[in-house]
Amino acid sequence: MKKKYYLVALAGLMMTACSDDNDSLFPGGGGTGNIDGKTITFVFPGTAQGVVPYAALATDAENELKTLDIYVFGEDSLAADPKPVILKEIFRSGEANSSFTLLPVGNSYQATISVYPGEQKKFYFVANGREHLSLDSLELGVTDTTAFLAKATNTLKGHIECPLLMSASFPESGTVTVPEGGLGGNQEVRLTRRMARFDVLNWCEESSFKIGEIVLKDVPGNNSIFPQATPYKPAIVASLPIIDFTAYENSNYGESKSVFYMYPATAEETKDIKLSLVGETLAGAAQVYNVEFKKVQSDPNTIPIEANNRYLLSILNVGSGTLDATLEVKDWVVGDTVNTDVTHGTIKLSVDAAGLKEGQEFADNTLSLPAATTGIASTDSVTINVAADEEWELIKSDDCDWIEFSALPGDSVMKSFKLVTLTTNPSSKEARVGTVIVQNVKRPSIKQPLVVKQAPNATSYIDLSGSLLAGNVISFSGEKMSSDSMNIHVDVPVAATWTASESADWFTLTDEAVLTRTVDPAFSDANADKTGTGSGTFSIVADKNNTDNARVDSIKITIAGVEGADKVVQYIVVKQAAQNIGSIRLAARGTLVDKDNANNYKMDSIPATGFADAAVIGQTSAGERKVTVVAVSAWTASVESGNDWLTISKAQTLVDGNNGYIGISAAANNTTSPRTAVLKIANTTKPTEVYKTITITQKAGTAAVAAISVDQSSLSFTAAETSTNTKTIAVTLGDQTNTWTAALTGAGFSLGGSYTTVTGNGDFTVAPDAANETYKAISATITVTESATSEAKTITVSQPAGKTEPSFATETGSVAVDGTGLDISTITINGDIDNTSDWTVSVVDEADATVTWLTATLTSATELTVAMASDGSKTNSTGAERKAIIKLTNNTDGTVVSSNVITITQAGV
Numbered sequence: 001m002k003k004k005y006y007l008v009a010l011a012g013l014m015m016t017a018c019s020d021d022n023d024s025l026f027p028g029g030g031g032t033g034n035i036d037g038k039t040i041t042f043v044f045p046g047t048a049q050g051v052v053p054y055a056a057l058a059t060d061a062e063n064e065l066k067t068l069d070i071y072v073f074g075e076d077s078l079a080a081d082p083k084p085v086i087l088k089e090i091f092r093s094g095e096a097n098s099s100f101t102l103l104p105v106g107n108s109y110q111a112t113i114s115v116y117p118g119e120q121k122k123f124y125f126v127a128n129g130r131e132h133l134s135l136d137s138l139e140l141g142v143t144d145t146t147a148f149l150a151k152a153t154n155t156l157k158g159h160i161e162c163p164l165l166m167s168a169s170f171p172e173s174g175t176v177t178v179p180e181g182g183l184g185g186n187q188e189v190r191l192t193r194r195m196a197r198f199d200v201l202n203w204c205e206e207s208s209f210k211i212g213e214i215v216l217k218d219v220p221g222n223n224s225i226f227p228q229a230t231p232y233k234p235a236i237v238a239s240l241p242i243i244d245f246t247a248y249e250n251s252n253y254g255e256s257k258s259v260f261y262m263y264p265a266t267a268e269e270t271k272d273i274k275l276s277l278v279g280e281t282l283a284g285a286a287q288v289y290n291v292e293f294k295k296v297q298s299d300p301n302t303i304p305i306e307a308n309n310r311y312l313l314s315i316l317n318v319g320s321g322t323l324d325a326t327l328e329v330k331d332w333v334v335g336d337t338v339n340t341d342v343t344h345g346t347i348k349l350s351v352d353a354a355g356l357k358e359g360q361e362f363a364d365n366t367l368s369l370p371a372a373t374t375g376i377a378s379t380d381s382v383t384i385n386v387a388a389d390e391e392w393e394l395i396k397s398d399d400c401d402w403i404e405f406s407a408l409p410g411d412s413v414m415k416s417f418k419l420v421t422l423t424t425n426p427s428s429k430e431a432r433v434g435t436v437i438v439q440n441v442k443r444p445s446i447k448q449p450l451v452v453k454q455a456p457n458a459t460s461y462i463d464l465s466g467s468l469l470a471g472n473v474i475s476f477s478g479e480k481m482s483s484d485s486m487n488i489h490v491d492v493p494v495a496a497t498w499t500a501s502e503s504a505d506w507f508t509l510t511d512e513a514v515l516t517r518t519v520d521p522a523f524s525d526a527n528a529d530k531t532g533t534g535s536g537t538f539s540i541v542a543d544k545n546n547t548d549n550a551r552v553d554s555i556k557i558t559i560a561g562v563e564g565a566d567k568v569v570q571y572i573v574v575k576q577a578a579q580n581i582g583s584i585r586l587a588a589r590g591t592l593v594d595k596d597n598a599n600n601y602k603m604d605s606i607p608a609t610g611f612a613d614a615a616v617i618g619q620t621s622a623g624e625r626k627v628t629v630v631a632v633s634a635w636t637a638s639v640e641s642g643n644d645w646l647t648i649s650k651a652q653t654l655v656d657g658n659n660g661y662i663g664i665s666a667a668a669n670n671t672t673s674p675r676t677a678v679l680k681i682a683n684t685t686k687p688t689e690v691y692k693t694i695t696i697t698q699k700a701g702t703a704a705v706a707a708i709s710v711d712q713s714s715l716s717f718t719a720a721e722t723s724t725n726t727k728t729i730a731v732t733l734g735d736q737t738n739t740w741t742a743a744l745t746g747a748g749f750s751l752g753g754s755y756t757t758v759t760g761n762g763d764f765t766v767a768p769d770a771a772n773e774t775y776k777a778i779s780a781t782i783t784v785t786e787s788a789t790s791e792a793k794t795i796t797v798s799q800p801a802g803k804t805e806p807s808f809a810t811e812t813g814s815v816a817v818d819g820t821g822l823d824i825s826t827i828t829i830n831g832d833i834d835n836t837s838d839w840t841v842s843v844v845d846e847a848d849a850t851v852t853w854l855t856a857t858l859t860s861a862t863e864l865t866v867a868m869a870s871d872g873s874k875t876n877s878t879g880a881e882r883k884a885i886i887k888l889t890n891n892t893d894g895t896v897v898s899s900n901v902i903t904i905t906q907a908g909v
Contacts, residue, residue, distance in 0.1 A: 061162035062197070062258065064128070068093045069135075071124040072115060072445075073145055085122055085175060087143040088346075089115075089445040092130075113445070120175040124148065126225060127191055128163040135225070136435040136449035139365050141346040149228070153194070153263070155221040155235050158470020159243070160261035166191040167226050193308045194223050195261045200245070202315040204252040205587065205628065209287060209315060210279045210656070211252055214243040217274040220263040223307065231266050242467045245279075246657075247477045253585055253630040253659075255312070262305055265293075270302045277315070289315075296326055347438050347448040348387035355383055365450055371425040371457035377406065381420035384450065391441045400434035403452055425454040426570040428461035428491075462498060462557050462570035463491040469572070476507075476576040478545035485539040487512055488555075488572065494534055496559050501529040504553035506545070507574060512537040542576055550578045582632025584681055584692045588625060589613065591694060601694045608701035610666040620650050624663035627679070627694070631658045634684040642677020645669070646696060669701035705734040708786035710793045719772040719802035726752060726765040729795060731784055736760040738788040746780025748772070749797050757787075766795075772802040775832075775895040805895060806831030806839075806888060813866070813904040819853070819874025825866055827902060829888075833861040842887050854884040854904060864888070866904070880908040 070091040075083040091113045093100055100113050115121060122145060129135060134151040153165060168191045170176070204210040221237035248256040265273060270293035277289040291313065293302045305311070312328045351362035359370030360382055373380050386392060394405055394417060406418040425432045432454040440446035466488045468474055474486055492498050500509055509530045530538040545551065552575045561567030586601055594600040615622040629635060635658065639646050650663025669675060676697045683690035711730040731740055740762070742755035748769055755764035772778060779798040786792070806829050813824035833839060841858050843851045853873040857865045866886070868874040876882055886902040889895070 062164055062193075064163040065166075066094070066128050066163040067130055069126045069129065070113065071126070071138075071148065073122040073124070073148070074116075075119045075121075076141075077119065083120075084144050085120065087138055087140055087148065089140075090138075090447050091445045092447075115178055117178040117180050120177055122175045123170045123189075124226070125168045125170070125189060125191060127166040129153075129165050129167070129225060132165070132225065133433050133435065133451060136451045137364055137366055138449060139348075140446070140448050141348070149224075149226050151225050152232070153222045153225060156219075156237050156240065156263075158241055158473065160195050160263070164261070165194045165225065167194060168192065169226065192227075194225065195263050195307055196305050197258055197310045198260050198262060198313060199255055199257050199310065200248075200251075200259045200313045200315070201255040202252050203254065203587075204282065207315045207317040208282050209277075209289065209317070210282065211245045211277045211315070212280065213278040214245050214259065215274070215276040215278060216240045216243070216260065216262075217276075218272050220265045220269065220273075220305075223263040227307070232264070234263055234265065234269075236272075241470050244468075244477070245277075249583060249632075250585060250630070253587060253628070264307045265305045267302050267304045270305060295328070347392065347440065347446060349438060349448055349450055350385045350387070351382060352385070359455070365448065366453060367419065367450060368431075368453045369421055369455065371455045372460075373421040373424055373454075375404075375420065375422040377404075377418055377420045381406075381418040383416050383418055385416045386414065386438055388438075388440065390443075392438055393441050395437040395439055396434065400436070400452075402432070402454075403434050403436065405436065419450075419452065421452070421454055424460065424568050425457045426462045426568045428456050428458055428463055431455055457568070460493060460496070460559060460568050461491075462559060462568055464557070464570060464572065465489045465491070472571060473573045473575065474540065476542040476545075476574070478550075478577040478579040485510065485541045487537055487539050489535070489537045490532065490557060491535045492559060497531065497533050498536075498557060498559050499529050499531045500538055500555055500557045502553065502555045502574075504574070506551060506576065507540055507542040507553070509555070510539050510541050512539055540572075540574060542574075545576050545579045548578050551576050580632045581683060581686055581690055584635060584683060584690060585630040586681060586692050586694060587628040587630070588694065590625075594695070599692055601692065603694050603696045606666060606696060606698050608669040608699040610668055611664075619653070619661065620663040624649050624665050626650075626661050626663055627681075628661045629659065629681050631681075631683070633658055635681055636684055636687075637662050638680050638682070640678040640680045640693070642675065642696070645675065645698070646677035646679065648679075664696075666696070666698055669698050670704040672700050672703055674698060674700045707734045707738070707789040707791040708732070708740060708784065708793055710784055710795060712795050714796040714798070715766065717768050717797070717799040719800050721768055721799070722771050723750065723767045723769055726767040728753075728763050728765050729782070729784075730761075730763045731758070732761050733786060735788065738786055740784055740786050742782055742784045744780055744782055746778075748778040748799065749780045751782070755784075766797055768799050772799045774893050775801050775803050775805045775890060776893055777801050803832040806833055808864070808886075808888075808902055811902060813902065815854075815868065815874075815904060815906045817876050817907050819868045819876075819906075822866065822868055822904075824902075824904070827864040827866065827886075829862050829864060836861055838891050840889050840891055842889065843884050844887065845885065846883055851884045853882075853906075856886045858888070866902075876906045876908050878908055882906050882908065 071087060072089040072091070073085045074088040076086045077083070091100055124145075126135065132151075132153045134153070137151075138148065168189045170189045200211070200214075202209070202211055217239045219237050219240060220234035222235050224232040243260060245251050245256070245259065248259055250256045273293060275291045275293070277291060279289075280286050291297070293305065295303060312326075314326045314328070316326065349365055351367070353362075356362065357380070359368075361368040362382075367382060367384070369380075369382070392414070396403060396405075402421055402423045404420055404422050419436065434452045436450045436452060438448045438450060464472065466474065466486060468486050469488065474488070476486070488500075490498060490500070502509060532538075540555070552573065555572040555574060557570045557572070559568040588601075588603065590606065591601045591603050594602050611623055611625045613620070613623065613625050615624075616626055620626045627637075629637075635652075637648055637652060639648060645667040647665050647667075648662055649665040650661075652660060652662055654660035664679060666677075674697055676695060679694045679696060681692050682688075709732045711732075712727075715727050715729075717725065717727075729742075731742075733740060737759070739757050739759045741757055742751060742764055744751050744766075749766055750769055751764055751766055753764040754762060766782060768778075777798060777800045779796060782795040782797065784793045784795070809828040809830060810824055813822065815822040836858050839858055841856045841864065843854055843856050845851050852871070853869045853876075855867050855869060857867075859865045864886070883906070884904045886904070887896055
């Protein structure tokens, strides 16, 4: 959720205790605890918006409120009427011993400051503006609102980056008096951004143009920090670092947001701004398209670029390889918001002119120093006098490590400090600027900036340039591979020897990256450092970042001084973003985004016959639908459901990094109901987090007419039915001009009627040959075959057994070793035995060999007689147990009485 920041106005006193012997100039000791101060609540609703309020279009980075500075101006009580309004205090958030702290309260941030009541006041707010050096050239008790409002941003060295500069004032016009009771209610303040945002919309498959780089030249290089009554006249920057458009989400496959920001320009000034889109056609031919700042390129007039507006650049193909573009003003949410509650002396800085050396100057709280320095305080330092009534301290930012000042004891109010530059300015083109803050210890809002300017160096310098170098910073995306490199050109005086060195383990320095070159031995890849004499070029090669953390390191470039000491030092900050798993985007004919599921697309109502797409030469075949996949990292495709009719018929094909396509095919729907399938494209590293699906719905079809059908699949007859008991089978053909033939496999049945080479629909009969008077069921199969397609249907016919299979009432028996004690001599037979002569009795062992030591005789249709042999073999002299198995077998059909086979066991000795 986007956070809002409110400066909350609390009317009334802030009560704090203080001792009677507190002799501070500022009762209550600084911060917000001022017993004489009154609080004011400022509410920043919504923050800086574009032409039309719409709160969903700003990114989190564009809404970030990283720092907030509040400049409090009040009447100069010592001046004659009308009294000028001059700078009294500066409140800054987020620093050590800061004037106030931004505290989260619900969806808002809140901070508290206090001011003295009873005088006219004006409050100015600057968000994310501490890098702009003009704000450091302010003087407490001197700078008035006219001079303050004339302050401008730094001139660009690279592209405008987030967090974005925002500003506002309260009240919007005139001044306000803080009464003894404080200001009641909430005082509304609107922060607005001081630049415009540009988005780019390009569907390369529609425009036939794929943007690779964006080049900007002759652009506004700065802007006033606060809106002006008349348009601000910006400095013009000849060129900015080339923008790698392919690194942006949705590049060439939709709308890419926040591609670049630009300071305002009038319609007259935009005539001279050059915006070039460098890329290639889908066929691979190089193409450059120059865009003018017009709503439509054919318009006669250019449009102005206004702060706090969002512009959408849309690329169109008007045919015959001709491109067109439109530029629209779109909504951009207000810059985010704050909460703060809204008094103490002045700090004056001065320098004795007699103490200044050649090249040193001091004016308007700005100390100008020569380019060269020894870095020795006793030789090159400047004494800065400080007029203050309370203890103060010096503060400088990390990027001012080239400035050093004398240490200050903390137990007394010092009157001065010494400042010296430690290193020579390495640039021949521009002064090096830093800021030292002289700040009241107890009341940090009482602060006086001292701007330190070190002149350009015309004799010993290291100037750096490169198409992707922004100031002294170069940035790689997390996806940069070892084959990618960025050239840095080093310009030094003739014959000067320089060395570039680094200690990072994720990038290396190598030769200049050119298409063809003769390798200079001085730039051998075997060397960790790059050394050259006179101007030269080297390349930075970064590895791919496989982590979720951004990383930063530096390159040190030096010209050696006496006895190996660094005479001139220049640094390049090398940044690399975290690995970009990125998102996945899909594009296919007939596909719409699912408004209920951000990860799903819908492809509704494809034809029941399947895709009717024409072939895409060299890519997909007729009947295949191309699905374009735009992805930063590797991906796979699968059919999650419906794979019985939807298939990936064209395998993954990559055409640009991890961008590519697949082809899908759909079988005809021969049912009367619609059906769905789900196609999934998933990241190979995080498949459950980064994926997209397409839910594909196919229309209902008409049930296919079978080539042949029959009205029966099986037929059963009774055992008593004979050839006169026929059953009919009807045959239906899909094509009445075709023929069919029926054939019978198996015995016991016969076909009747017409069933051989019959044209069109027809029928035939089947019947048993006779009643089944056996102990076994019979069956057969009828096959009906259509001649044109050879499609066949089968019908199973069956007739059960006519007689009940006999069974024995007894299953087992036993006999003694000597043949005596046979426990069964007769066995009852159940079932149908009409004629004993139709049956054979056999006695066998477990190996199915004939047994002679026991006999069995079928004496009647219901009885079997068992006896021991009389030939002397009845005694078991084998020494092991033996068995006799009695079987009753039908002589006609081979039926064996197996349900109750009798086993008689005789023990061995």
